[in-house]
């Protein structure tokens with residue numbers, strides 16, 4: 001028993017070390033890529049840095065780099081794509097917080113971009129992060145031109161429409177206040193809004209590795225369950241954790257009558273669904289003839305936040 005506990009603790013510590021290493025590596029790249037705060041237009045660059053360096057978990061870079069590590073890819077080849085995906089994620093948070101969308105005042109433990117810099121600058125900060133993301137991949141000298149084009153196409157599709165993040169956001173906004181939404185509708189919203197970027201993060205690690213189609217499909221299936229797990233956990237945290245822990249306004253989903261897993265199923269059933277998603281993610285990995293312990297640990301970590 002003690003051994004199992006010790007093993008669990010050491011696994012958690014290993015993942016903790018991996019994640020903080022990923023975060024500091026990707027932050028170093030972001031630091032180089034984003035114009036400094038004293039470069040004109042200073043307000044725009046200050047706004048970008050305000051949101052980007054506010055202490056996000058860097059979960060998507062960690063997923064990409066973990067897949068890369070499973071396939072023995074040198075870290076250097078993974079960094080710029082990881083940074084690009086984090087830029088797109090941060091742009092989506094800035095825009096999601098705008099008065100026209102979720103109208104939030106707190107994100108990553110600090111004032112949202114539009115509260116601090118004004119609405120117009122917040123929109124432009126998001127716009128800039130989006131195009132800088134694609135420029136970052138286009139200019140990545142560590143990757144072949146074919147690979148860069150593939151990554152740009154896949155990430156553009158995952159962050160756009162009809163099956164990407166923007167489509168999911170539109171569906172989510174339209175579902176607000178709809179008390180008749182089904183679990184199937186909810187899953188479609190989240191597969192696009194949250195899942196697509198998590199999925200492309202994982203598959204990008206495999207693309208960069210030069211993995212075969214079958215391996216990429218397995219990674220995609222793992223990530224599909226991981227995305228669902230991530231969203232259920234995020235929904236659960238919204239109702240179980242205070243604002244001070246979340247770094248964003250707690251209980252927002254309820255007050256905005258958002259379609260969420262706890263709202264639709266209750267907390268216990270939502271937790272059961274999270275466990276099923278965790279298990280399914282790990283089961284998919286058994287089809288890969290590689291040491292996938294890091295990817296299993298990521299699923300365990302996301303799941304552990306749900307209770």
Ligand code: GRG
Pocket residue numbers: 055056057058059060089091092093095096108165166169193194230231234
């Ligand atoms: C505006 C096009 C557009 C899309 C917005 C990301 C998003 C889509 C909305 C954010 C709202 C939300 C709570 C989504 C659920 C899951 C999610 C993306 C949570 C935030 O991601 P974390 O937990 O955040 O990785 P950090 O700050 O750690 O990076």
